[in-house]
Amino acid sequence: xxxxxxxxxxFAVIGIALATATILSFTGWLAGATAxxxxxxxxxxxxxxxxxxxxxxxxxxxxxxFGPYEKATRAIVTAQLALHLxxxxxxxxxxxxxxxxxxxAFSLAVSGVLAQVVLQYGRLVAPETPAISFLILAFAxxxxxxxxxxxxxxxxxxxxxxxxxxxxxxxxxxxxxxTLPLLWLILVWHRxxxxxxxxxxxxxVILAIPFFGQAIIRWVAVDDFNIVSFGGFQMSxxxxxxxxxxxxxxxxDNVRDxxxxxxxxxxxxxxxxxxxxxxxxxxxxxxxxxxxxxxxxIYARSYDNFLVGISALQAPGETWVAFNQRLMRFSxxxxxxxxxxxxxxxxxxxxxxxxxxxVTNVALILSAALFxxxxxxxxxxxxxxxxxxxxxxxxxxxxxxxWTATCGPLGVLVTFPAxxxxxxxxxxxxxxxxxxxxALARAAKCSESERPLV
Numbered sequence: 001x002x003x004x005x006x007x008x009x010x011f012a013v014i015g016i017a018l019a020t021a022t023i024l025s026f027t028g029w030l031a032g033a034t035a036x037x038x039x040x041x042x043x044x045x046x047x048x049x050x051x052x053x054x055x056x057x058x059x060x061x062x063x064x065x066f067g068p069y070e071k072a073t074r075a076i077v078t079a080q081l082a083l084h085l086x087x088x089x090x091x092x093x094x095x096x097x098x099x100x101x102x103x104x105a106f107s108l109a110v111s112g113v114l115a116q117v118v119l120q121y122g123r124l125v126a127p128e129t130p131a132i133s134f135l136i137l138a139f140a141x142x143x144x145x146x147x148x149x150x151x152x153x154x155x156x157x158x159x160x161x162x163x164x165x166x167x168x169x170x171x172x173x174x175x176x177x178x179t180l181p182l183l184w185l186i187l188v189w190h191r192x193x194x195x196x197x198x199x200x201x202x203x204x205v206i207l208a209i210p211f212f213g214q215a216i217i218r219w220v221a222v223d224d225f226n227i228v229s230f231g232g233f234q235m236s237x238x239x240x241x242x243x244x245x246x247x248x249x250x251x252x253d254n255v256r257d258x259x260x261x262x263x264x265x266x267x268x269x270x271x272x273x274x275x276x277x278x279x280x281x282x283x284x285x286x287x288x289x290x291x292x293x294x295x296x297x298i299y300a301r302s303y304d305n306f307l308v309g310i311s312a313l314q315a316p317g318e319t320w321v322a323f324n325q326r327l328m329r330f331s332x333x334x335x336x337x338x339x340x341x342x343x344x345x346x347x348x349x350x351x352x353x354x355x356x357x358x359v360t361n362v363a364l365i366l367s368a369a370l371f372x373x374x375x376x377x378x379x380x381x382x383x384x385x386x387x388x389x390x391x392x393x394x395x396x397x398x399x400x401x402x403w404t405a406t407c408g409p410l411g412v413l414v415t416f417p418a419x420x421x422x423x424x425x426x427x428x429x430x431x432x433x434x435x436x437x438x439a440l441a442r443a444a445k446c447s448e449s450e451r452p453l454v
Contacts, residue, residue: 004093009102013092013109017085020113024081032077034069035124042069048221052321056228058168059127069125080129081122087136088112094140095399097147098187103442104392107435108399108428112136114363117423128420131170132427138162139403142180146187152199156206164210171227172410172421177207183402187395222321229321232328234415237306239334240266241278241299242288242341250337255330258313262330265309274309275302289344296348296416303416349412356422357404363430371437378440396435400428 004010024030041059044050050057066072066079088109095105112118115132122129141159145152163180167173181203188196211227219225240262248259269275276298281290291298314323335342358364408425411417417425 004096007096007102009106010089010092010096013089013106013113016110017088017113021081021085024119029123030074030078030081032073032123032125034073035121035126038069038125041127051218052222052224052229052319054228054230054233054320054324056168056171058165059130062130063125073125076125077123080133081118084118084122084129084133084136085113087133087140091136091140091143094143097151098143099147100143100395100399101392103438104396104431104435107392107396107431107438111363111367111400111428111431111434114430115423115427116362117420117427120423121420127169128424131166131173132424134162134169135166135173135176135403135406138166138176138180139183139399142184143187143399146184149195149199152184156203159203160206160209163207168210168214168227171230173407174211174227175409176406177204177211179402179406180207183399186398222319224321224325229324231414232324232326232331233307233310235331236262236310236327237303238345238415239331240306240310241292242334242338242345244288247334247338247341251330251333255326255333258326258330259334261313262310265313266306269302269306269309274305288341292341292344292348293351294348296345296352299348300352300416300418303418346412349417353408353412353417353422353425356417356419357426357429361423361426361429364426364433367430367433367437371433371440374437374440393432393436393439397432400431403428 041055043053043055043057043060045057045060063069063072063076066075069076091112092105092109095108096102100108118129118132138159141155141162145155145159159180163173163176167176181200184203185196185200214227215225218227218229222229243259243263243266248256248263251259266275270277278286278288278291279295279298281287310327314320318326404425407421407427408417411421411425
């Protein structure tokens with residue numbers, strides 16, 4: 001990428017990043033705070049017990065350089081913010097290397113800087129923000145890798161490292177193994193290079209190495225082939241909501257006892273108000289399918305409380321790994337037994353996700369409002385429609401949607417889409433109306449400059 005030091009859009013990104021950091025520091029944001037589950041990320045890192053915990057040990061290792069997290073909250077949060085802002089600046093550079101225009105690269109980078117999820121959750125000692133930052137770095141590297149064959153060879157390993165760190169910190173980002181190569185493929189497809197397919201396959205394989213490497217280590221250490229022992233537990237509340245006596249009667253014998261205990265715990269929690277009961281439908285029946293599709297937030301609101309009750313089902317002497325495996329077997333068996341209920345869960349979760357991404361995404365709403373204002377201004381000033389002309393709206397939309405496809409699916413398929421998952425999935429969406437507004441304003445300026453003098 002040439003002439004970076006004379007690129008005013010690049011310095012605009014840096015200026016917005018520094019202004020954001022300054023404003024946050026004056027508000028006390030950098031003092032930081034702990035989340036309800038912060039302590040769960042810090043545990044004995046001795047071998048092999050570190051691989052048998054509910055959470056991945058990487059975040060604990062990363063922040064241990066600052067000392068005990070209780071005393072280093074400010075330093076940890078400051079470092080997380082610095083990493084995030086740097087990743088957004090590098091996203092601009094990666095986008096420009098991929099041939100995306102200055103306004104398109106600016107829109108992507110600024111959307112990352114002002115991301116709602118970072119402003120809301122970045123002050124917490126939790127892996128959410130660093131996971132997002134490393135995934136942004138992986139996207140930046142993927143974009144840079146489209147520049148040439150040499151660029152691909154240079155960037156493929158850094159992309160794999162960044163993506164591996166991201167999905168280790170937040171396994172919900174595991175789809176990056178597929179979405180990043182697909183994004184690269186779409187961006188370079190027009191070149192008609194016979195080696196493209198081989199390179200995209202190589203990219204998938206290399207991106208998967210951090211997963212399989214850790215999974216093999218965990219398999220040897222704690223007899224569990226996965227990146228962390230948490231998925232079965234996280235899925236269990238979703239499966240537990242689907243249960244009734246008819247479903248339990250159809251389950252395999254090896255999971256029926258677990259299912260009965262989960263249902264008994266749910267019934268008790270519903271009776272004392274800790275978990276919301278499935279409401280009656282128009283026929284006066286309690287239909288999970290109807291409630292999941294139309295009133296999904298009933299389940300979302302109580303999901304964590306339900307999980308707390310399920311955690312109490314761990315048997316004395318049962319390791320967390322074995323407990324998680326038992327819940328995984330129960331969850332998958334329930335999905336196989338009641339696939340229509342799982343489909344209803346997906347429909348309801350998708351509705352919640354899309355609705356919140358569009359309606360409660362402040363950056364997206366403001367960007368869309370700016371686009372409409374510029375468009376209305378042009379409509380009122382001239383009866384002739386101003387064409388957008390050459391612009392980066394489509395490629396920016398592709399990158400933003402690739403991000404959403406990376407972070408969104410698992411939040412619906414195996415758990416409930418919590419607000420932080422939704423905001424993470426929507427992180428780059430505001431770039432679409434923002435680049436559209438800038439393209440419209442540029443096209444209008446060019447049209448005005450071409451008007452004959454009277």
